[in-house]
Amino acid sequence: MAHPPQIRIPATYMRGGTSKGVFFVLDDLPDVARVPGAPRDRLLMRVIGSPDPYGKQTDGMGAATSSTSKTVILSRSTRPDHDVDYLFGQVSIDKAFVDWSGNCGNLSAAVGPFAISNGLIDPARVPRDGVAVVRIWQANIGKTIISHVPMTAGEVQETGDFELDGVTFPAAEVRLEFMDPAEEGEGGAMFPTGNLVDALEVPGVGTFRATMINSGIPTIFLEADALGFHGAELQDDVNGDAATLARLETIRAHGALRMGLIKSIADAAQRQHTPKVAWVSRPKAYVASSGKRIGVGDVDLLVRAMSMGKLHHAMMGTASVAIATAAAIPGTLVNLAAGGGARESVCFGHPSGTLRVGSQALEVDGQWKVTKAIMSRSARVLMQGRVHVPFAG
Incomplete structure (x- = not known):
């Protein structure tokens, strides 16, 4: 019986805040996975190593926790006043599904750095030194995130002295602004029941x-x-x-x-x-x-x-x-x-x-x-190259 070879997809393994995930550029995915649907979900689950009844994700890139069973797909934005579209997939560890119902605020810190390093941002908007402002459209929930990414000598600065509890080593600070985070959307108003308590x-x-x-x-x-x-x-x-x-x-x-x-x-x-x-x-x-x-x-x-x-x-x-x-x-x-x-x-x-x-x-x-919420995180590339995955579409 013939077995097809694994496919190889350009990917970056990144830490963002206290989470880790596999990042993809939309155009690098197989054609059938460039649109929402079962083939995309199957691909991402196989990349991460799910579903795994052993709860270990040994045969994939996941690390068997909610903080590490994550995937991100980025593309140039076609929306006015935005640079990049950011789609987040939370991969279940032991069940066969990908949850697209929300954002990952921690991995949001890695979106700007990834987008800059992968040529998804207009070079004219990226300073050689200083802070690059990346305008992110969070596609899962239809919100805008503004990321302030430090730059040094034309490269994203990843090292620094910013400390974040839950992350062992210091890194460069990435400041995030979540714009209108409580505007009406799925589930209704900020307080869906109309009550504070x-x-x-x-x-x-x-x-x-x-x-x-x-x-x-x-x-x-x-x-x-x-x-x-x-x-x-x-x-x-x-x-x-x-x-x-x-x-x-x-x-x-x-x-x-x-x-x-x-x-x-x-x-x-x-x-x-x-x-x-x-x-x-x-x-x-x-x-x-x-x-x-x-x-x-x-x-x-x-x-x-x-x-x-x-x-x-x-x-x-x-x-x-x-x-x-x-x-x-x-x-x-x-x-x-x-x-x-x-x-x-x-x-x-x-x-x-x-x-x-x-x-x-x-x-x-x-x-x-609420006009915006503000917090600081950090992010860095852990590994970059190609992820190998058995996938027939």
């Missing part, structure tokens, strides 16, 4: 106070103590407890239904990437996963978040946008955990350390509007 009833589990917000990524914020948590959990405190994970997934499914993101509870199984479930608490001292000591006075609040069914080792970039937005609006659970009142920035503690994020919010005719 709701009573979320979850049959068989309980009723919880919840802030359900659509900013950066749809997110359900809960109170840590209502879940039986202290708020300073690390991954091992949660991810080995099957009953706790099942309970959180049930809450996520009912929250998704309440937010209008799915039509039935059963639909949640095919939408693992969104919404996110997070819990908040007032500041308290703890030791981060790196051994770094976080004091009560180091943060405004603590936040823990689930990603693809597991507690995230740090914080998703898009969830950080949701945190920044909710913190800026008095009365949300995030704002209350941070001490209440008006604020334009917040420093929160996560399992790997701390992160400061900012948001500009204002109330107009009784409705809250």
